[in-house]
Amino acid sequence: MFEDAPPSVDVIIPVKGRVPFFLETLPTVLSQSHRPLHLIVVNDGCTSDEQETIERALDQAQLESECGGDAEKFTCECVPHAGTGAAAARNAGFRHGNSPYVLWMDSDDWLLPDKVAYDLGQLHGTGRDFVVSRAQHRQGDQLIDAFWGDSPSQNRPAFEFPFQTMCALFKRSFIIESSLHWNERMAMTNDWEFSNRALLKSDNFSFSDRVTAVYRRPNMESKSIGSVLTREKIDGQLLGIDKVLKLKKAAFGRIGWVYTAKHLRHAGFLLVEAIKRGHLRTSMRAVRSIVGVLLA
Numbered sequence: 612m613f614e615d616a617p618p619s620v621d622v623i624i625p626v627k628g629r630v631p632f633f634l635e636t637l638p639t640v641l642s643q644s645h646r647p648l649h650l651i652v653v654n655d656g657c658t659s660d661e662q663e664t665i666e667r668a669l670d671q672a673q674l675e676s677e678c679g680g681d682a683e684k685f686t687c688e689c690v691p692h693a694g695t696g697a698a699a700a701r702n703a704g705f706r707h708g709n710s711p712y713v714l715w716m717d718s719d720d721w722l723l724p725d726k727v728a729y730d731l732g733q734l735h736g737t738g739r740d741f742v743v744s745r746a747q748h749r750q751g752d753q754l755i756d757a758f759w760g761d762s763p764s765q766n767r768p769a770f771e772f773p774f775q776t777m778c779a780l781f782k783r784s785f786i787i788e789s790s791l792h793w794n795e796r797m798a799m800t801n802d803w804e805f806s807n808r809a810l811l812k813s814d815n816f817s818f819s820d821r822v823t824a825v826y827r828r829p830n831m832e833s834k835s836i837g838s839v840l841t842r843e844k845i846d847g848q849l850l851g852i853d854k855v856l857k858l859k860k861a862a863f864g865r866i867g868w869v870y871t872a873k874h875l876r877h878a879g880f881l882l883v884e885a886i887k888r889g890h891l892r893t894s895m896r897a898v899r900s901i902v903g904v905l906l907a
Contacts, residue, residue: 618735619647620727620780621708623715625692625700627655630664632719632827639721641672645728646684653704656694665689698793698801705786713786716777719827720746726823730780733817740785740813743774746824759826776802777824785813794854799847807855811862842890845881849893849900852877856904866904874904 622640626633633652640650652669654662669687676685692703701715712731716722726744733742748757759775785791789812794801810816852874860866866874882897 617646618712618731619649619710620645620712620714620731621649621651621704621710621783622727623651623653623701623704623708623713624718625653625655625697625704626661626665626718627657627694627697627700628661629718630657630661633665634668636716636718636721637668637672639723641675641685642724643722643727644725645731647710648685648727649708649710650685650687651704651708652687652689653692653700653707654689655692655697655700662689696795696798696801698797698805699795701793702795705783705792709783711783713781713783714777714779716824720775720777721825721827722777723823723825726777727780729819729821729823733819734780734782737817739782739815739817740789741779741781741809742817742819743779744819744821744823746775746778746826747822748826748828750828754825755828757828758822774806775824775826777826779806779809781809789813797847797850797854799844800851801847804851804854804858807858811858840884842885842888842893845885845890845893846896848881849878849896853900853903871904875901878904 624633624636624640640648650669650672652665654665657665666689669689672687673685690704690707692700697717704715705713712734714727714730730742730744733739733744746759748755748759759778781791791805791809791812794804797804856866856870856874859870878897878900882894882901885893885897
């Protein structure tokens with residue numbers, strides 16, 4: 612596959628308050644068949660006890676790699692961060708790394724053993740900017756018949772959520788040259804906006820229907836931002852809808868009736884939820900979002 616030495620891949624994981632789930636995720640990174648691999652864990656405002664637990668786990672992972680004669684091919688570190696959110700933490704992890712390929716993932720998702728090797732095989736030496744493979748959902752400890760990952764296309768009549776964070780492997784050069792940073796103004800749904808922006812900035816990517824990862828469905832136990840519809844999440848979703856709407860209009864010059872209908876349905880749902888919770892300012896933002904798409 613590789614003419615010279617295999618290229619290194621940075622795996623970037625922000626962690627904040629979900630250390631037990633991270634401890635389940637870590638072995639799935641360590642078990643990757645591809646080497647060299649550099650794991651960058653970004654401490655996104657963990658407590659001192661959580662920080663200590665993370666560092667012990669990384670020390671143990673490094674020790675296991677050394678005992679297996681893998682010390683130079685698997686490296687890991689914990690990077691301190693100000694705790695300003697997942698988007699900022701992902702950007703910080705990217706700045707800290709230097710591998711030619713980058714994989715972001717959440718702290719409660721899993722990688723199948725050939726995830727990095729398979730994606731890299733679809734990307735390295737092809738001239739593509741990134742590749743996307745699929746992730747299967749799990750509810751608790753059970754895999755279910757649901758998946759992340761639909762074939763991405765810039766010509767679809769509506770922007771869906773093309774792929775979850777860990778589904779895509781990127782070339783670092785593409786991220787830099789296209790200024791594809793994570794939007795730190797978006798406290799929520801920044802992965803939705805990021806994945807759509809990636810599609811808009813590239814005309815050379817590929818999709819595979821092969822399942823290479825496992826996505827934990829959010830619930831109260833997971834402490835995910837997807838587990839509770841808070842005011843912050845409603846605000847984030849509204850900002851994400853408006854941002855993607857502007858991206859699509861800038862790219863194609865028109866919105867299209869399918870996306871208009873989906874935008875109105877989503878914004879309408881968020882408006883009802885904001886009213887039910889008594890969030891007046893958020894309700895007004897939802898109304899402006901609805902008016903904006905009607906006038907677009």
